[in-house]
Amino acid sequence: MTSVNRKWYSGMATQEDWWAVYLGLFFFFLGLLSIAGVDLVGWAVYPTKWVFNVPEGGKGAISHAFYALGSKYSLTAKAFYKSLGWWSIIWTYVIFTIATCIGAASMKWDLKRFFIGWTIIYFLTIATWFIGHHAFFAANKTNWHQYGLNFALSLGGGASFILALIFGLIIGNFFKGFANYLSVAAKPEWYIKTAIVFLGVKVGYLPIKAAATSAKMGQQMASLTGHLFLAGAVATIVAYLIFWPGIYLIARKMFKLPRKTAAVLGSGISICGVSAAVATGGAVRAKPVVSIMVSALVVVWAVIELVVLPGFFTHIWPGTADPLVAGSAMGMAVKTDGADAAAGDLLDEFMRNKVTAETNGAVVWPEGVITTSAVMTKVWIDMFIGLWAFVLAMIWVYKIDRRPGETVQASEVWHRFPKFVLGYFAAWFIYLGIFFANGAGAPEGMHVLKAAKAGAVPVEKGFRKLFFMLTFMSLGIITDFSKLAEAKFGRMVWVYFVALFCFIIPVAIIIAYLFHHGMQIPNIAGQVAAG
């Protein structure tokens, strides 16, 4: 069956990009109903740290290792959600199984295989989440004693992400038949784009959360997210006007690659990975195999970056002195949305745990700000790929490979536009609108903000983290490192290696430093202590 983007609405029912918007916004609106006193998302499952033997007066009972977020945040059904406990795993499974299966059916996937694959991946993810929250992995230095420990790895939620990736990679590289079966449901791009729509709720909710400390802090947070948005715009200039020409020249002059291959490779390495490689391949009318080869390289390198960079940025440079420089640099350096957002969230966990440990609990950063800085830069880059490909197409069609009679249509920009960012911005701006429309933290509007919080937290915390976990697991499952050795990429591998480590990452760090240095994340230690 053919699949041609003929009309502006082509693909609205059949593309993952659109289904990330539908899924994300559906649960966003469900959460929004809390303002009207109806709590329909409190069943969201969430893990907490646990140990086998709880010390006297301590915490971490296995029976409480999973709970429904509504048991903490619901204003109208707290008792019911409290009764769910571990059953919240099943509630979350059933509801998301229905939602994702509707999407899979609409996208005409093999529904039976998707259902089985999704079920296996979901429960593997939950099991990994559980293991990753053992206090030995997750407990912070400031609360080791509460779990009866003298030492723990202090990785926070980052441990679960790392374990999910490791388990996924084991399946993807040692159980290839099983991985192939799961591949119908191992959809990191779908899961991460949905998670990014949930992240939009997070960005909009951050000022509401901070307003619980004081109206001033709420406004500071709104201002910080606004600054991150504006500063993130610089990434667009860096990716398109510094990285791309640089990589193109390296590929042409140093490695003597053909013009079209250099253009596609340049976009894949410097802009937004596979989507840029495909867009550019189409724009310069390259044979699809060029984009396919570049894309295969991008996917594997992105996972390598995901493994290396969060630890490097946290423990070597810039560390907790400049967390938003690190986040922004991540957004510029890591290609593919999945790997970038995942790396950003891992960085967020590492950095927050490190600063809390370093200051003995005197400094606590709200979760999600560093992730936001990583995603914001990436979203800016993503948004302009359609326009960039359109410009390249005009240069190629009208100048380089001039063909009389051929024209380039402006509709190409829309077909290449990443649709999930529409959901991200809608969720962000609506929650931000609720914050400002209700006094921006002033006492008279706090009852509305508290009601909004009850619906926002299960979405921005529970669903977002779950979908990040699903992304890590799925990324591992579909990443087969042997492809890198098998495929005859030749010089392209070396262009990628040289470009990434000698050009992209250093320049990303410098630019991120210039535009994000000194930005401070508000300290919510007082709020955490009170809560």
Added chain:
Amino acid sequence: MDVVITHDGRNWVIENDRLRLASPTLDELDVELARLMRARGMVKKGQVAKVFMGFDNATIPEWMRPFAQHYFNRVVEVRG
């Protein structure tokens, strides 16, 4: 006129229910298309026919489609 364009690994291929053409380069494909349309009277002398070539995204491997679901569409004017 609308046609679907794909690449079979060697040739660019365009087809609809009235024609099917294959050529290793887009330049040759356009020349072939113009020749065929004139020969079949699909474009009269002095007229200009617009041919919309929509890329079949099923050509892109399934694992790549979640990342990018559009390769290109092109419009070619054929003069009679």
